[in-house]
Amino acid sequence: MNDQPLEPPLWEQMAQRSAELPQGERLQKVLAATGYGSRRICEDLIAAGRVTVNDEVAILGRRVDAVNDLVAVDGAPIGVRPDFVYYLLNKPVGVGTTARDTHQRPTVIELVPTTPRVFSVGRLDVDTEGLLLLTNDGNLANRIAHPSHGIEKEYLVEVSGGQVSAGAIRALRDGVELEDGMSAPAKVSQPEPGVLRITIHEGRNRQVRRMCEAVGHRVTRLVRTRIGPISDRSLQPGMWRDLSSDEWRAVTESVAVATAPTDASSTIDARE
């Protein structure tokens, strides 16, 4: 034995050297590349504590894996990962939103490209038409579907029985008794007799139908016309398109700022 302190094993030294190697890209470079301004501006954002990586506030000098790390500014995730797709579909009546329909009916998955595999963000009843998002980005899908984010969904609703009374509209606005509890306050208007525009931010099973039934009107046609900031009046039933990057950013921001309800006036609809 000699008195010299023993050197750590070579593999430990190698692991240590590897851990010390700079990995990934500098955060300010990644931010600048996604349009947040010059590197200097991006450094200021980081220094101000406005940037998170995987939900932890980032410090200057931080490096990130641009593919696997979730970088956000003021809570809004940046950039679109190249392997993620985001489709906006106008679901026709008679098509299911579950991946495998128990009644052998066609599903929304058959209306969009088969690869990469996507799933629908939330559900629409088979007999409901209108806008539906599909994606393979589970994180964003969960944020949109999660009730805590309260993302608004707007519906045009044709009901039986003609003109809906002012009292019934007031009840729908205030909340009606459903078997699983009161519905939350909703925005309700009647653009023409027997047609309601209802905006809710809950996502309970057959909620709009049950709300209308609670005030004595059966729904004869239900069309979802807006999901948060996303609407498109020119997308025909059965057709789909990619979300634009502005739409992606708007929807991502609307779920990042959580409970603030979306202002319909800021809706993005490039085709209107």
Ligand code: URA
């Ligand atoms: N409310 C309903 O009743 N059905 C839907 O498909 C969506 C909202």
